[in-house]
Amino acid sequence: MSSMSDKERLGFWEELKSSPSTNEFLKGIWKDNPVFVQVLGMCPVLAVTNTAENALAMGLATTFVLLMSNVLVSLLRNFIPKQVRIASYILIIASFVTIVDYLIQSVSVELHKSLGAFISLIVVNCLILSRAEAFASKNTVKYSALDALGMGGGFLLGLLCLGAVREILGSGTLFSLQLFPSGFQEWIVMILPAGGFFTLAGWLILINYTKERKLS
Amino acid sequence: MNTDSLGYIFISASLINNFVLAYFLGICPFLGVSGKIGTASKMGAAVTFVMLISSICAYTIHYLLLRINAPYLQLISYIVVIASTVQLVEMFIKKMSPALFRALGIFLPLITTNCAILGLALFQTSKDYDMIQSVIYALGAGTGFTLALVLMAGLREQLDLADVPKLIKGTALVLLVAGILSLAFMGFSGLGNQ
Numbered sequence: 001m002s003s004m005s006d007k008e009r010l011g012f013w014e015e016l017k018s019s020p021s022t023n024e025f026l027k028g029i030w031k032d033n034p035v036f037v038q039v040l041g042m043c044p045v046l047a048v049t050n051t052a053e054n055a056l057a058m059g060l061a062t063t064f065v066l067l068m069s070n071v072l073v074s075l076l077r078n079f080i081p082k083q084v085r086i087a088s089y090i091l092i093i094a095s096f097v098t099i100v101d102y103l104i105q106s107v108s109v110e111l112h113k114s115l116g117a118f119i120s121l122i123v124v125n126c127l128i129l130s131r132a133e134a135f136a137s138k139n140t141v142k143y144s145a146l147d148a149l150g151m152g153g154g155f156l157l158g159l160l161c162l163g164a165v166r167e168i169l170g171s172g173t174l175f176s177l178q179l180f181p182s183g184f185q186e187w188i189v190m191i192l193p194a195g196g197f198f199t200l201a202g203w204l205i206l207i208n209y210t211k212e213r214k215l216s
Numbered sequence: 217m218n219t220d221s222l223g224y225i226f227i228s229a230s231l232i233n234n235f236v237l238a239y240f241l242g243i244c245p246f247l248g249v250s251g252k253i254g255t256a257s258k259m260g261a262a263v264t265f266v267m268l269i270s271s272i273c274a275y276t277i278h279y280l281l282l283r284i285n286a287p288y289l290q291l292i293s294y295i296v297v298i299a300s301t302v303q304l305v306e307m308f309i310k311k312m313s314p315a316l317f318r319a320l321g322i323f324l325p326l327i328t329t330n331c332a333i334l335g336l337a338l339f340q341t342s343k344d345y346d347m348i349q350s351v352i353y354a355l356g357a358g359t360g361f362t363l364a365l366v367l368m369a370g371l372r373e374q375l376d377l378a379d380v381p382k383l384i385k386g387t388a389l390v391l392l393v394a395g396i397l398s399l400a401f402m403g404f405s406g407l408g409n410q
Binding site: 046097120124125126129192196204 | 247291296329386387389398
């Protein structure tokens with residue numbers, strides 16, 4: 001939306017930014033950030049961000065699935081018949097999610113337990129399907145991979161923003177490190193479901209505010 | 217109360233562990249389709265119906281997969297079953313009531329990517345519910361989803377008339393209201409402890 005003014009301001013980045021590969025990568029991180037701008041894939045964003053560690057694991061898992069499915073969809077884009085494309089995308093995504101599910105289970109049973117069903121639910125994350133349909137099915141493997149990395153990075157960033165705030169306020173820690181002296185009164189509401197809604201609303205208001213200020 | 221009793225399963229799925237407000241499942245339609253009470257209740261009914269059918273199918277599939285010893289196929293087969301159920305429901309509604317089909321519009325096919333449905337199938341599997349328990353669980357979850365959606369739609373219809381600061385308008389406002397609704401639903405959490 002405000003990409004033009006961004007470019008004028010950051011003259012230093014202009015040359016780098018004008019290359020299409022950088023652009024495909026960067027748009028997911030900032031301009032079209034899946035969490036804050038597109039508001040896609042909200043279920044995991046709200047559900048597993050009660051600690052920063054969960055948020056990081058979820059972001060990485062989603063990025064992996066996004067990258068692999070984007071690459072595969074892009075490779076197969078000329079072979080998949082148009083009528084069954086959505087079904088094929090879902091099957092591709094489900095296969096990679098199964099891999100991630102077993103991978104996390106083998107790395108850390110504890111993490112697998114705290115993320116619970118939300119690893120399997122990456123299948124129905126609208127972000128992944130929408131990237132497959134809107135980008136990977138029309139572009140080359142290189143750009144699809146960059147798009148996936150950018151979008152995954154943006155998603156990870158969004159998850160971390162929420163997870164960090166909720167963990168700091170809700171339990172007084174960050175990545176399980178004690179931040180405050182022992183007298184700190186935790187805001188229990190932040191680790192409860194309601195805290196997820198409030199934190200995301202807070203970030204959205206903050207972003208609206210910066211946008212307003214840029215315009216005026 | 218016995219946690220395996222049918223009454224408890226229903227109340228737990230619809231109120232105590234409401235799918236939308238406590239588990240964050242089905243947030244996309246919750247944010248997208250909760251503008252008007254009429255659409256919201258129809259969407260809720262459609263989702264409940266798909267939940268019921270896919271819950272029965274998921275139970276059967278889980279049983280079969282255990283028989284042939286292939287649990288890693290679970291996720292893939294669940295999503296395929298849900299997608300085809302939605303397709304069937306779509307064809308059925310189109311044939312039986314074209315008016316309702318037009319009213320639901322794009323939301324009908326989008327039920328496939330509603331995480332509440334897949335979440336329901338996964339939860340009932342991990343809780344080891346039998347056939348009847350699964351059906352009641354699906355009914356409860358569907359009722360809870362409809363309730364959250366209709367409540368939210370009612371609030372949003374009122375908010376349209378209110379004078380809201382420009383900064384908060386849009387998604388942020390809906391999220392704030394959802395947070396307060398979620399806090400209110402926490403009041404139900406004492407229900408099952410007696």
